[in-house]
Amino acid sequence: MHRATDFALTEPELSALLTWAEGREDRAVRARIVRDAADGLSVSDSARQLGVSRPTVTAWRRRYAANGLAGLAHRPRSGRPPRIDEADAVATTLAGPPAPQQSWSARSLADHLGLSHTALSRVWHRWRTTPGDLGGPILLPTAPEFECHRPELLAVWAEESGRAAVVLTESALAGRRHTTPARPEERRARHAALTAGLRHAQRHTTGRGADDGGADRGGAEGRGADDGGVDHGDSDRRGTDDGGGQQAAARQRFSERVRALAEAHPGHTLHVISWGPGDPGTGRGQLVRHRPHPAMGWAATVCVIAQLELLHHPHKARRALDSLADSTRRHAASGTAEPYLWQRPTDGSPPAPASRVAHRAFDQPALGSFNEKLVIESIRLAGALSRVEIAAQTGLTPQAVSRITRNLLTAGFLTEDARRTAGRGKPRVPLRLRPEAACAIGIHVDPEMITQVVVDLCGGVRDRRQLPLTGRRDPAWCIERMAGMASEAAEAVRLVSGTLLGVGVAAPGPLDVNAGVILDPPLFEGWQEVPLRAELSKKLGIPVLLEKDATAAAVGERWLGAAERSGDFVYLYLGAGAGSGAFLNGDIFRGSTGNAGEFGELCAYALGRLTPEGGPQMIPECAPMSAVVDKAARTGLAVGDESPHEAVCAAVADGDARAVSAVREVAGVVARGAVGMTDLYDTDLLIVGGPAVPPAVADIYLAEISAAVNRFPMARRVREVRVAYSALNDAAAVGAASTVFHTAFAPRLRTHARFGG
DSSP, X not given: OXXXXXXXXXXXXXXXXXHHHTTOHHHHHHHHHHHHXXXXXXXXXXXXXXXXXHHHHHHHHHHHHHHGGGGGSOOOOSSSOSSXXXXXXXXXXXXXXXXXXXXXXXXXXXXHHTOOHHHHXXXXXXXXXXXXXXXXXXXXXXXXXXXXXXXXXXXXXXXXTSOEEEEEEEOTTTTSOOOOOOOHHHHHHHHHHHHHHHHHHHHHHHSSSSOTTSSOTTSOOOOOOOOOOOOBSSOOOOOOTTTHHHHHHHHHHHHHHHHHHHHHSTTOOEEEEEESSSOOOOOOTTEXXXXXXTTOOHHHHHHHHHHHHHHHOHHHHHHHHHHHHHHHHHHHHHTXXXXXXXXXXXXTSOOOOOOOOOOOOOSOTTOOSHHHHHHHHHHHHHSOBOHHHHHHHHOOOHHHHHHHHHHHHHHTSEEEOOOBOOSSSSOBOOEEEOGGGOEEEEEEEOSSEEEEEEEETTSOEEEEEEEEOSSOOOHHHHHHHHHHXXXXXXXXXXXXXXXXXXXXXXXXXXXXXXXXXXXXXXXXTTOSSBOHHHHHHHHHOSOEEEEEHHHHHHHHHHHHSOGGGGSOEEEEEESSSEEEEEEETTEEEOOSSSOTTBOHHHHHHHHTOBOTTSOBOOOGGGXXXXXXXXXXXXXXXXXXXXXXXXXXXXXXXXXXXXXXXHHHHHHHHHHHHHHHHHHHHTOSEEEEESTTOOHHHHHHHHHHHHHHHTTSOTTTTTOOOEEEEXXXXXXXXXXXXXXXXXXXXSOOXXXXXXXXX
């Protein structure tokens, strides 16, 4: 065995040493130490030229002399690691700290990761990320550098040799208004699950859990390669019996898929970050290839991109990240050493279920119990009840009723009416809600009008404002006007009620209710991914709730309509569009994303109006107001340019046959969709309302719908459906305010999550 300070290198040994160190800065120093020894350079001279200590030179010489190249490999040791995976530190930064902390400090995250805080600060500086400001772009320290604004992960590939590749592009929404980020608890949970899944996949593809160079504690080694390999949401199951040839075939398949991805994203630049031996080149056309920083592992880089997606477009990210996590689990469970391959599901794939966030009451220290809300609900429905009647209706003991009503009287939510005699005994004292005890603002955002109301606790409209959208109606302008209108209204009612519970906003779907985002309403051009709830709450400084307009109208009917609405019913909302809201089993039914009750497709299927692919067509009559105007105009009826729908309704009131025929045609189409809705929910009460159904035309709609829902359904022999006219004016706006009351006061036996900005 050679002495540590005196040995020679054969040509094969020198060639192997140079190959081992090629492209790796961390290995280059160790290789130079060995070559200095072979050249007869002293320990002191070698240390001085390399800028390291003499013990370091001696240690690496001895390790090579004893074990050859294997002796130069990194050995894990206790204490803080000498090198870190910078991408892992950045991903953990973006995921956020455990509650109740809001953001990481350098010292707290350094302690969490087992690093020095100065080292972590250098990582943050290199990646241009700040824990307190996660909304801006970050810089991937690749060659060439890549500044990520709103990235989308497209593909991931890794193989046994240590090669890996990540393909991403900038979202088409880059540069636009940001949506509300995913909640910190979701970001942390997904980060933990994805990190574990990628490490499992990595062990099976590389046969080890860490890089021997120490650059990526949980990742692959090296940097710079060609493109990796992909599969649609799963790992590739093709065999690798022929070793290198099969790996080369996998790389070829991945290259083909990268080209296919480029074709599927015209106008987008695809960025391929690749790890492993070889030169990725500079790329051409739509493809830009990058070398990763040595301290940047592929698995952690995937986690960084995942966190950026959750911050900037969470509703799109969830489907892709669920697919990615599932594919890592399946690959690990297979026990194979074949390449790991994943490709982002297409937009046509079934969406992954979003983490559902149910609404929760606003801050109300005096109304914390279910029983208190039950008492309020009973009094609200009856108008006024004595304590004896409350006990009879709720099943509470007289002592409990006495305590609860005393608290509510003290809090100012109830007031006593004049005593009334009910036979023998002490006269009963009716209790009723105090209208001025609380109020809420309701805003309806419609393609043609913004309507705002202030509603008191008993349903009285204390203030009403409207803003026609005849000129500008872009999101920024509308949000500014809504905030101004709400501020003026709050000031106007301040003397009447000092308790403003919050603001409810009703808007056309589709929505992401959990994130408070309007996605892309069909009649609202330019309203794509608008974080309405967060922006309005920030401007007003009070809680804001976002609800689909038809759902809000149903809540309003339940809260402020007639007592008969206390059971289950479906609300058919007709305005610029058509939708429905359902009250089932004592509560509003929103669905998993808040988009339950879409109505147009039911009409299309009921009438057999399908696209060549078999999907539902757009039904003009499901935009009732414009459809009525168009049909009336084609008959020669003069409708005018201002308020044409009102002109047609006025003509109906005057008995004009052309106007009546136009309304009846639209009502007949809507009625066929209502048949599917009553069959779906098995409801015996259908409420019809909205701006398309003013009193002048209500009878026509009610007659057509009533005839259809009692003629065509399969269960018509055992179920008679009653069709009633809505008791609300400005149903969506009043309903939006009602959602605030319903969220705060409706008795529920489950835990609700908080909503707001």
